[in-house]
Amino acid sequence: MSNEKNVAEQEETVDTQDTEEVEVEVVDAEDVTVEEAEETADETTAKIAQLQAKLDETENKMLRNQADFDNFRRRTRLDQEAAQKYRAQSIVSDILPALDNFERALQIEANNEQTKSLLQGMNMVYNQLVQALQNEGVETIKSVGEPFDPHLHQAVMQVEDDNFESNTVVEELQKGYKLKDRVIRPAMVKVNQ
Structure with a gap:
């Protein structure tokens, strides 16, 4: 019986903790003001713009590397043709x-x-x-x-x-x-x- 009591008490504690967490989340959401939401949105937009700039830079580097490789391949082919000729x-x-x-x-x-x-x-x-x-x-x-x-x-x-x-x-x-x-x-x- 004592085991059953301990299990029941643990279940109540778990239920209480889940409820408290939900309440904390709700309280936190209620405490957020419009200004704070706008600041968060501005920070998110800035972070997206920064990530987009990094993505564009990486794509640009990739395209330049591809062009360099194509030029290298063409020069190598021409050199081989001249060597053969x-x-x-x-x-x-x-x-x-x-x-x-x-x-x-x-x-x-x-x-x-x-x-x-x-x-x-x-x-x-x-x-x-x-x-x-x-x-x-x-x-x-x-x-x-x-x-x-x-x-x-x-x-x-x-x-x-x-x-x-x-x-x-x-x-x-x-x-x-x-x-x-x-x-x-x-x-x-x-x-x-």
Whole structure:
């Protein structure tokens, strides 16, 4: 029985506490004046405006980061395309002096059959090198009879020749080469005044 009494007393205490809390809430709500409600509304509005400003700033940062990432991705793609397009540039630059030496060697006049045979073999190797370079997109720069272009030609001499117009390439001293649209080595030329 004593347990039943304790349980009943606890239930009454709980009921009383719930009632008191409700009464306190009601009393607090009644004590709030219109001015206090307006101040609370103003504080809430200010807090909403502050949170909206933070949200706008965060969205702005996110959009800028997205744009930066898109620009980075585009630059990386362009760099990769250029690297792929001009991947053979260093090897072409290294091969060009050997190609020049082949051309000089092929200009020798052959006096006997052995020399002719040797020149024929060298000519075959030279043609294979030229073909391999052409397959990679290497082309020679046309010079003789063309107007002088400082992007394609390197003028090492000026001459006066009535057979050519002014500022025209008269003679090519060393061949120039382009890899696709990039000049690997400008042609060394003589230019008419």
